[in-house]
Amino acid sequence: MQNANNISIIGSGNVGHHLAKELSKVGVSVTHISGHNTKSDSGLANEIGAEVCEIEKLPKDQLVLICVRDEAINEVLEQLDNSIPAAYTSGSIQLNDLPERTDLGVFYPLQTFTKGRELNISQVPFFIEATNTDFSNRLMKLASEISENVNLASSTERKNMHVAAVMVNNFTNHILHEAKTYSDEHNIDFKHFLPLLNETVNKLKSDTPYDAQTGPARRGDQQTIEDHLNSLEGLSKEIYKLISDSIKRTYPKNDEL
């Protein structure tokens, strides 16, 4: 008989930390924390009134959320008693690539988590998948306790989502790293760009990025593009050139200005 209101969490990193605290807040009892980082595990356990426990000794009558790095999921599953229903939080690991198990599922929050940062989890989209409908229903219900945006998604859909998420988070962040590096080199305080960055993102609540685009490449202003390229070198120059080319091709006629 499964205890529907108790769960265990493996991994006290960024994701485990946030999920443990958010689930506790809404009355789900996170009773056991497992992991390889004694200090972090016991810190989290203390914060939410759970106990630290070895993976092999986790209670068998309650769900486990596996919040570890992609490479470690397989190993964790091997240590975990086969009767325990388990869901992992990775976007890229396919359900089919893991060893068979009665109740295995995915509990994937599409967000970048950092310990200690407050986050409005109710707006974070969760994507659920499982080896059987009963278990996916159970995971949907659990995610709905903390988020207003809970969806079913296949492993393929989640993989596609991960490609786009890499662009949205990692690539925009890297472009901003490039901008900051350039600013630092030219003694410009990067803080001056934060209102511009906020507005860039805020616009997308009402406009598509296609409609929101402005700037020299959008206008086909080749003179400014050349001027800018002359002040760059190496990979930064290649990135400037390639993205400008891509913007120019996105608006081939520059006819909507």
Place this chain on the structure above:
Amino acid sequence: MQNANNISIIGSGNVGHHLAKELSKVGVSVTHISGHNTKSDSGLANEIGAEVCEIEKLPKDQLVLICVRDEAINEVLEQLDNSIPAAYTSGSIQLNDLPERTDLGVFYPLQTFTKGRELNISQVPFFIEATNTDFSNRLMKLASEISENVNLASSTERKNMHVAAVMVNNFTNHILHEAKTYSDEHNIDFKHFLPLLNETVNKLKSDTPYDAQTGPARRGDQQTIEDHLNSLEGLSKEIYKLISDSIKRTYPKNDEL
């Protein structure tokens, strides 16, 4: 004798529109609007209680803000009586590239403006430059009426700033266009990525983009990168590859995970 509290504005596009309204709000009298778009000019004039006026007939005893496209600034200056103090709002046009004039200056807001969108102008950085100190002081004072972040900047500094601003706004926006195109092609609702995007930007209030970076390229996870590249083609694939390479080179040892 100059009337210190009255100004005229040439151009009723995105920038002219915002500046006219924000300056009016704080008690600066925007008395005259000039431009080439009769409907937009008179719409703005009506909104703020100004009159529409030909450039050649603008009052000579008050400052003019020239809020037109880069290519049109020269032409506007030629039509404007030489005794009128004038400042333009462009980031890229150098003061030295324009015809000489007693009081010529730059009144550059580092922001992307869209008519009809509310914007907290007090946080927008303004960068001021002028042919003489009295005039730059006057422009500093005017900008300080609406913004808490007013700075002097040379034409060279402004040009460098523009390079970084293109990255911060145009390039991140294009990456997001790429992500949205990919999502559309794979039937993923792009709205799911907005909380992730917001958090990407919010993190930069406390972290540098260098510290905030995560993802497959950051981890040196070549298998995931290859998987993702296989699902892309053309310029999108080139962008994915180049930015991933650049991220990998930014963290050569992957030693900070």
